[in-house]
Amino acid sequence: MNARPSPIRGDLVKLAAVALAGLAAYVVFPNDLGLMTRVVSAAFLVVSLDLITGYAGIATLGQAALFGIGAYAAANANLYGVGEPILMVVVGGLAGAAAGLVFGAVVLRSRGLAQLVLTIALVQLVHEAANKLSDITGGSDGLAGIEAAPVLGMFKFDLYGHTGFVFSLVVLLATLAVLCAIVRSPFGLKLRAIGRDPGRVRTLGAAVMPALLVTFTLSGTVAGMGGAIEAISAGVVGLDGVSFERSAMALVMLVLGGSGSLFGAVFGTAAFMGFEQIVSTANPFHWLIIVGVLLVVVVLFVPRGLSSLGHELKRLIVITGLKAEKR
Amino acid sequence: MAAEGLQVSGLVAGWGDTVIVEDVSFDVPAGGRLAVLGRNGVGKTTLFSGLTGIARRRAGSIFLGERDLSRAKTFDRALSGLGLVPQTRDIFRSLTVEENLLAGLKRRPRSALDEAYTLFPRLAERRGNMGGHLSGGEQQMLSVARAILGEPTCLLLDEPLEGLAPVICDQVMAALEALARSDRMTILLIEQQIGRAIDFAERIIILERGRIVWSGDASELKASPETIERTLGVAAMH
Numbered sequence: 001m002n003a004r005p006s007p008i009r010g011d012l013v014k015l016a017a018v019a020l021a022g023l024a025a026y027v028v029f030p031n032d033l034g035l036m037t038r039v040v041s042a043a044f045l046v047v048s049l050d051l052i053t054g055y056a057g058i059a060t061l062g063q064a065a066l067f068g069i070g071a072y073a074a075a076n077a078n079l080y081g082v083g084e085p086i087l088m089v090v091v092g093g094l095a096g097a098a099a100g101l102v103f104g105a106v107v108l109r110s111r112g113l114a115q116l117v118l119t120i121a122l123v124q125l126v127h128e129a130a131n132k133l134s135d136i137t138g139g140s141d142g143l144a145g146i147e148a149a150p151v152l153g154m155f156k157f158d159l160y161g162h163t164g165f166v167f168s169l170v171v172l173l174a175t176l177a178v179l180c181a182i183v184r185s186p187f188g189l190k191l192r193a194i195g196r197d198p199g200r201v202r203t204l205g206a207a208v209m210p211a212l213l214v215t216f217t218l219s220g221t222v223a224g225m226g227g228a229i230e231a232i233s234a235g236v237v238g239l240d241g242v243s244f245e246r247s248a249m250a251l252v253m254l255v256l257g258g259s260g261s262l263f264g265a266v267f268g269t270a271a272f273m274g275f276e277q278i279v280s281t282a283n284p285f286h287w288l289i290i291v292g293v294l295l296v297v298v299v300l301f302v303p304r305g306l307s308s309l310g311h312e313l314k315r316l317i318v319i320t321g322l323k324a325e326k327r
Numbered sequence: 328m329a330a331e332g333l334q335v336s337g338l339v340a341g342w343g344d345t346v347i348v349e350d351v352s353f354d355v356p357a358g359g360r361l362a363v364l365g366r367n368g369v370g371k372t373t374l375f376s377g378l379t380g381i382a383r384r385r386a387g388s389i390f391l392g393e394r395d396l397s398r399a400k401t402f403d404r405a406l407s408g409l410g411l412v413p414q415t416r417d418i419f420r421s422l423t424v425e426e427n428l429l430a431g432l433k434r435r436p437r438s439a440l441d442e443a444y445t446l447f448p449r450l451a452e453r454r455g456n457m458g459g460h461l462s463g464g465e466q467q468m469l470s471v472a473r474a475i476l477g478e479p480t481c482l483l484l485d486e487p488l489e490g491l492a493p494v495i496c497d498q499v500m501a502a503l504e505a506l507a508r509s510d511r512m513t514i515l516l517i518e519q520q521i522g523r524a525i526d527f528a529e530r531i532i533i534l535e536r537g538r539i540v541w542s543g544d545a546s547e548l549k550a551s552p553e554t555i556e557r558t559l560g561v562a563a564m565h
Contacts, residue, residue, distance in 0.1 A: 193430045200417045205405030205433050
């Protein structure tokens with residue numbers, strides 16, 4: 001029998017694992033808090049992508065558009081006097097939600113390869129618009145001078161990134177908790193079913209399009225929150241936040257960690273960015289080749305991503321045991 | 328929910344520009360049982376796809392009870408009471424048995440799952456298993472159970488016995504008999520096991536090249552081996 005353990009308990013364990021890993025990283029790498037904050041903000045992007053791609057089954061290479069719009073919105077809010085970082089995250093999330101709704105309304109009009117191309121076109125459009133609308137984006141120079149006020153008036157952002165990291169980690173944990181509840185809800189179940197077979201879901205009496213639009217909006221909210229966190233922690237928002245390259249890297253991180261799993265997305269982000277940092281430091285000339293080899297190995301041998309490594313190893317042990325018994 | 332009659336008139340349907348089903352008309356009274364028979368490739372599955380809105384309807388009308396479903400979208404037809412158990416079963420392989428059933432609940436409470444477990448006790452034993460880990464018979468039970476949880480007033484079953492062992496066929500047919508006797512739904516059945524289909528149904532239609540070439544009572548067809556041989560290409564019922 002392959003009965004599964006309680007999913008809620010599993011989610012709580014994974015949430016605790018993320019919190020512990022974050023705390024451990026905080027203690028062990030106090031000089032790399034800037035990098036780790038970038039990992040957390042990227043995790044928002046990859047988790048948001050997972051909602052659309054891993055759960056709803058729609059491939060997109062334009063997710064960074066939603067992330068960047070959230071970052072620009074939070075940055076502008078700050079430059080116009082909104083200093084409270086929680087409020088900035090809310091502004092980023094709302095901007096991302098609105099962008100996600102529009103993005104979904106356009107992307108869902110198409111299917112398959114054409115749909116993928118449409119997502120690329122959209123992120124390029126947003127990138128170009130950000131380049132031209134320099135009054136609100138700073139153009140190619142980006143928006144600088146973003147200074148968030150102390151969190152809840154108590155915890156001031158410092159040069160070493162202590163507050164930035166803890167703040168972003170707490171927001172990530174809260175977001176993951178909410179998303180866990182959503183993907184376990186009847187809506188989440190419908191979403192997973194749509195991702196597997198939208199036609200079948202229709203014959204079961206559920207409307208697919210509204211559910212997908214809600215998902216795009218939700219995904220935009222999460223991506224926008226990530227963008228706001230990056231704006232808060234980095235103090236600057238640039239064009240790379242809305243680039244096709246960032247969208248593609250997010251997809252790579254998702255595949256690496258395992259799509260269709262919120263924690264797989266987080267794990268994939270941390271694994272990729274951590275590995276990238278180590279390898280690029282050790283070998284600044286050939287690090288991209290090493291990263292490429294890692295991806296090929298993972299895709300070929302652990303197609304469900306690194307987060308399924310334990311499960312795959314367990315399966316391998318069982319199969320090996322059965323073969324030995326036969327002999 | 329009580330069964331509702333299905334009235335199909337002059338239905339023309341197909342895929343893209345290709346017309347498969349031509350000018351098909353039939354009535355099934357509320358609580359009735361109709362079997363749709365025919366050789367492979369004559370348009371039986373496309374007929375069901377046309378009824379559920381999956382295939383493109385080019386002409387004709389479809390009434391379920393008093394409601395005109397001719398122009399309704401697939402999910403609206405399902406919400407109106409038209410249930411489908413597809414030939415390919417189409418269970419969600421990466422969802423558990425219970426999650427598959429929950430997906431079919433529409434807006435009913437979770438407690439309604441007991442109906443499915445009562446009809447197919449085997450599913451209760453396998454409720455935590457992934458759909459992809461079930462046997463063919465269990466997948467078929469799951470597909471039927473998921474459809475009936477949506478309380479359809481008219482259920483379309485497309486070859487529910489395909490590829491199943493005789494003992495599992497008996498179990499599935501017994502469950503379908505129980506459903507039919509409950510008077511909660513009208514049942515349309517496509518089946519290649521002609522003997523079982525004739526035993527189950529009250530009325531029969533036989534398709535050839537997308538058109539109805541014979542219709543009548545099941546007893547009438549049973550008493551006419553030459554009609555069976557001519558229209559279905561089988562010498563004896565099995």
